[in-house]
Amino acid sequence: MRSRMKSLFALLFSALSWLGASPAAAQSTAGEVRKVDKAQGKVTLQHEAIANLKMPAMTMAYRVQNPAWLDQLKEGDKVRFDADKVNGQYTITAIKTAP
Numbered sequence: 796m797r798s799r800m801k802s803l804f805a806l807l808f809s810a811l812s813w814l815g816a817s818p819a820a821a822q823s824t825a826g827e828v829r830k831v832d833k834a835q836g837k838v839t840l841q842h843e844a845i846a847n848l849k850m851p852a853m854t855m856a857y858r859v860q861n862p863a864w865l866d867q868l869k870e871g872d873k874v875r876f877d878a879d880k881v882n883g884q885y886t887i888t889a890i891k892t893a894p
């Protein structure tokens with residue numbers, strides 16, 4: 796009985812931590828690379844609406860959280876990404892190329 800309770804709690808806990816981890820892990824917005832500007836540490840994306848920023852679909856330049864990501868991107872790449880406002884600047888916090 797005791798061990799059943801224990802495993803139930805373990806299951807519940809892992810379910811909760813999975814829920815907590817998933818939003819950060821999912822690249823939620825689709826876009827296409829228009830321009831890579833390594834000097835400025837920015838990438839211009841044509842993107843879908845971004846719910847968490849209440850932003851409609853548009854083309855705009857974003858700062859990237861890690862400038863090394865720019866080496867993996869080129870004009871015309873289809874991507875999925877997360878963006879947030881960091882220190883008042885729209886910033887890409889995660890990005891990967893999509894097939």
Ligand SMILES: [Cu+2]
Pocket residue numbers: 842850851853854855
């Ligand atoms: Cu935008």
